[in-house]
Amino acid sequence: MERKHFIKSLLVGSLSVPALLTACGKEADTLTPASDSAGSDSCSVVPSETEGPFPTKVPASYVRRDIRDGKAGYLLTATLTITNSNAGCAGLAGALVDIWHCDAEGNYSEYGGTGMQSTNYTGVHFLRGRQTTDANGQVVFTSIFPGWYNGRATHIHVHIYKADGTSLKVTQIAFPEGTGSAVAAVNGYAKGLNGYTSNAQDNVFSDGVALELATVTGSTTAGFVLAINLAVPA
Secondary structure (H helix, E strand, O other): OOOOOOOOOEEEEEOOOOOOOOOOOOOOOOOOOOOOOOOHHOOOOOOOOOOOOOOOOOOOHOOEOOOOOOOOOOOOEEEEEEEEEEHEEEEOOOOOOEEEOOOOOOOOOOOOOOOOOOOOOOOOOOOOEEEEOOOOOEEEEEOOOOOOOOOOOOEEEEEEEEEOOEEEEEEEOOOOOOOHHHHHHHOOHOOOOOOOOOOOOOOOOOOOOOEEEEEEEEOOOOOEEEEEEEEEEE
């Protein structure tokens, strides 16, 4: 069951966006790993989170490693390790893993032209993909560092299925924040971080991100590397 209800009416004055979500800087030097990302190594089952409001409409159509589709942004290589909490947290081979996230401006593909997202991206499918876990339970995606939009911290959506398509978990990945973090280095791209919602204030992550917080290292010049372990009951 979802811990938090994400959709909530927000008034965004400075960006002139009329409803709850708006679209998602400077360079920085190499980062050091954040000390609060130890939860990614836990065998505890990752919490369930909301899938919406912009889930992939036909995820089976986007089986691919590189999900950029020409979208500009700092390179992000994301390694997700899916483990089975019912088998001593051994790597879960053959699972389907879908991810999706917003672009540098905070917009999602497959949606738009509404109060929730004014920019119309209904005809494109960037920053969405599906892969099958290997023998170690891993998938690797090539993407860009996500931007942000009002009311939400930087995040990536994840939906994990059994090989037969049975849903195992819908969750989200959180990013370390603060001095020395990738979020600080990216600085919201051209948008900056003025008005950014932190993990502690985010209505999905505010009850804790210990099991959803990735380790993120790298730089704006070399690209960023994200790693996280997600335990699911399979």
